[in-house]
Amino acid sequence: MSDPDALKSPSLATKTMMLSRKLLSMSAVTLTAACSTPVTTTNSPAQTDFLAANMDPSVNPGQDFFTYANGGWLKRNPIPNTESAWGIGNVVREQLYLNLRSINEQSAASPAAPGSDAQKIGDFWATAMDTAKAERLGIHPLDGELARIAAIRNVNDALDVAFAQNPIQVGPFFSFYVYQDERKSDMMSVHLSQGGLGLPDRDFYVNPDTGVAHIRDEYVAHMARTLKELGRDDAASKTAAANVMAFETALAKASRKLEDLRDPVANYNKMTPAQLTSKYTPSINWADRLAVWNLHPDSVVVGQPEFFTALESLLHSTPVPVLQDYLRFQLITSYAPYLGNAQYNERFSFYNRVLNGQKEPRLRWKRVLDAEGDAMGMVLGRIFVKEYFGPVAKKRYADMVEAIRTAYRDRINQLDWMSDSTKARALQKLAAVYPKVGYPDKWKDFSTLVVARNSYAENMMNAARWGFNDMISKFGKPVDRAEWGMTPQTYNAYYNPSNNEIVLPAAIFTVPGVPDAQVDDAVAYGYAAAGTIGHEITHGFDDEGRQFDAVGNLTDWWTTRDATKFQARADVMARQFDAYEPMPGLHINGKASLGENIADYGGVLLGLDAFKKTDQYKEGKPIGGLTPVQRYFLGYALGWMSQQRDESLRRGLLSDVHAPAKWRVLGPLANIPEFYAAFGVQPGQPMYRPDSLRVRIW
Ligand SMILES: [Zn+2]
Numbered sequence: 001m002s003d004p005d006a007l008k009s010p011s012l013a014t015k016t017m018m019l020s021r022k023l024l025s026m027s028a029v030t031l032t033a034a035c036s037t038p039v040t041t042t043n044s045p046a047q048t049d050f051l052a053a054n055m056d057p058s059v060n061p062g063q064d065f066f067t068y069a070n071g072g073w074l075k076r077n078p079i080p081n082t083e084s085a086w087g088i089g090n091v092v093r094e095q096l097y098l099n100l101r102s103i104n105e106q107s108a109a110s111p112a113a114p115g116s117d118a119q120k121i122g123d124f125w126a127t128a129m130d131t132a133k134a135e136r137l138g139i140h141p142l143d144g145e146l147a148r149i150a151a152i153r154n155v156n157d158a159l160d161v162a163f164a165q166n167p168i169q170v171g172p173f174f175s176f177y178v179y180q181d182e183r184k185s186d187m188m189s190v191h192l193s194q195g196g197l198g199l200p201d202r203d204f205y206v207n208p209d210t211g212v213a214h215i216r217d218e219y220v221a222h223m224a225r226t227l228k229e230l231g232r233d234d235a236a237s238k239t240a241a242a243n244v245m246a247f248e249t250a251l252a253k254a255s256r257k258l259e260d261l262r263d264p265v266a267n268y269n270k271m272t273p274a275q276l277t278s279k280y281t282p283s284i285n286w287a288d289r290l291a292v293w294n295l296h297p298d299s300v301v302v303g304q305p306e307f308f309t310a311l312e313s314l315l316h317s318t319p320v321p322v323l324q325d326y327l328r329f330q331l332i333t334s335y336a337p338y339l340g341n342a343q344y345n346e347r348f349s350f351y352n353r354v355l356n357g358q359k360e361p362r363l364r365w366k367r368v369l370d371a372e373g374d375a376m377g378m379v380l381g382r383i384f385v386k387e388y389f390g391p392v393a394k395k396r397y398a399d400m401v402e403a404i405r406t407a408y409r410d411r412i413n414q415l416d417w418m419s420d421s422t423k424a425r426a427l428q429k430l431a432a433v434y435p436k437v438g439y440p441d442k443w444k445d446f447s448t449l450v451v452a453r454n455s456y457a458e459n460m461m462n463a464a465r466w467g468f469n470d471m472i473s474k475f476g477k478p479v480d481r482a483e484w485g486m487t488p489q490t491y492n493a494y495y496n497p498s499n500n501e502i503v504l505p506a507a508i509f510t511v512p513g514v515p516d517a518q519v520d521d522a523v524a525y526g527y528a529a530a531g532t533i534g535h536e537i538t539h540g541f542d543d544e545g546r547q548f549d550a551v552g553n554l555t556d557w558w559t560t561r562d563a564t565k566f567q568a569r570a571d572v573m574a575r576q577f578d579a580y581e582p583m584p585g586l587h588i589n590g591k592a593s594l595g596e597n598i599a600d601y602g603g604v605l606l607g608l609d610a611f612k613k614t615d616q617y618k619e620g621k622p623i624g625g626l627t628p629v630q631r632y633f634l635g636y637a638l639g640w641m642s643q644q645r646d647e648s649l650r651r652g653l654l655s656d657v658h659a660p661a662k663w664r665v666l667g668p669l670a671n672i673p674e675f676y677a678a679f680g681v682q683p684g685q686p687m688y689r690p691d692s693l694r695v696r697i698w
Pocket of ligand 1: 535536539595596599
């Protein structure tokens with residue numbers, strides 16, 4: 001639920017397995033606003049270059065390269081009231097919204113064959129935009145589910161409800177998904193892991209920081225108001241909320257920390273469903289429960305067995321009415337965005353305002369497009385790429401992937417700390433990295449998804465069930481390695497260790513306001529080759545990704561000595577980020593963000609190596625007064641041109657494995673010798689790190 005407006009969908013859940021470039025929750029939701037200034041402003045002759053227009057030349061690059069590179073744009077583009085963060089991804093998305101809106105309006109206005117994409121898009125839009133209908137229905141679309149909760153008499157009934165709610169993507173008590181088996185990537189396995197929390201991470205329940213304590217108080221108040229809407233008095237709803245909070249806090253305390261979830265070996269515990277039942281959860285007969293979903297697995301992968309032990313005991317020590325209130329809240333909060341204003345506004349007051357600092361709701365039509373993206377984003381994606389990502393751009397970035405692969409190969413060959421045997425395996429894995437560029441070769445078939453004009457919530461519930469069934473249907477079948485876990489219109493990218501693949505949606509290559517052909521190589525290599533392609537490829541070799549082999553299996557292919565040496569070098573990076581303090585008292589979690597920071601660092605190194613082979617680098621001609629290498633680093637910083645509210649920053653520091661945007665520029669660049677040379681960074685300046693403290697992995 002770190003995702004303020006959207007339903008938790010299986011496609012989103014499976015992404016926790018993947019190592020993405022950006023904040024996942026940004027991909028679908030926070031990237032919208034009412035107005036924006038294009039990245040390029042060309043009102044003064046000295047600023048005709050699109051990079052120069054973004055910069056703040058009054059800042060010394062050795063002082064704060066992020067602000068030097070992006071400060072001009074950030075000053076001219078304050079965060080709109082409807083947003084918790086604002087940056088380059090938002091601008092890309094704004095363009096997309098306008099386009100998608102016209103597609104939706106046209107589809108809604110013209111009759112289309114039942115079951116066609118146009119019918120689905122048109123009916124989804126017309127129903128979701130019908131505010132009068134949403135008001136009339138209020139919370140009633142949930143009546144059936146609420147009645148089921150009201151009928152609960154014991155723990156077993158509560159479990160019945162939990163298992164019935166999973167298919168509509170409400171995930172009480174624990175998390176469930178069908179995904180590739182980490183140790184046998186050609187097989188799908190049932191995964192069960194910790195979950196069931198209403199706050200974004202376990203740390204929110206236990207962190208003593210006063211800002212976090214305030215969020216807890218606000219969360220309880222929000223739960224109380226939500227439960228009061230169901231017709232209780234003030235005192236009863238407050239007591240109910242406090243009890244639910246106690247239950248969730250106990251779940252949180254039994255949950256592993258963010259950094260501990262990044263150990264793929266410790267979070268892989270395979271057992272039979274019968275073993276899980278007898279050893280950990282005698283109250284949950286997993287074989288029977290999974291059979292209701294048509295799943296009959298020989299084994300399940302349990303992420304955190306001790307969590308299930310705690311869940312078992314909590315289910316019995318918690319009074320049934322508290323379990324009911326917990327389930328009610330989980331249900332309502334998941335569907336509030338698709339109900340009446342009262343439900344939406346209540347949810348907004350906590351998840352958007354308190355947790356993310358957003359001051360006002362975003363315009364409804366943009367929220368509807370986000371929801372539509374969650375429900376059937378690939379249907380829209382097929383239309384999107386026709387217009388936005390032609391064969392020339394696709395080839396440019398597919399070639400860039402190979403340039404990065406070559407650069408990485410050369411670097412691995414030259415490493416003085418890695419043995420020849422580990423090098424041979426690393427090169428084998430690198431050669432096998434599979435790139436997916438732009439959009440899927442084969443589009444997912446949505447023909448069985450039913451979209452009608454009954455209600456917004458019903459359409460979302462149908463889409464959730466469709467997604468759930470689609471996930472379940474993969475079990476027992478050969479793994480479809482051609483599938484995409486993100487839509488092409490997503491401003492994000494990911495590495496999937498189980499497929500040893502990098503997935504690069506079309507939208508991520510967009511430099512807003514500048515046609516692709518006009519983006520010079522220096523910027524393109526900094527922005528796309530380093531920031532996205534090099535970043536994702538490096539994930540295959542970061543502290544987590546390196547534990548998977550060329551075909552995506554979790555197997556240790558490192559010699560002990562090489563692994564120890566890698567770890568020592570990675571620890572330098574963890575310490576570097578641990579020392580950053582973006583908010584008073586809240587540091588970056590160096591261990592939790594280690595994989596991302598290694599990926600950023602590797603991306604910058606590889607992008608630069610690849611860029612050095614281009615004509616632009618060799619010719620060395622300045623553009624807009626900037627040398628090719630300077631433009632390269634500025635192009636990298638452009639990818640992180642964004643700002644966020646304090647609330648959103650705090651949420652990220654506690655629950656996101658990515659460092660905040662600014663430190664994703666400051667941190668990696670402070671380890672790159674060419675950066676020092678390009679901008680004359682001197683000892684004593686904040687960006688300067690003495691040689692002995694610089695990270696050297698690749
Ligand atoms: Zn990443």
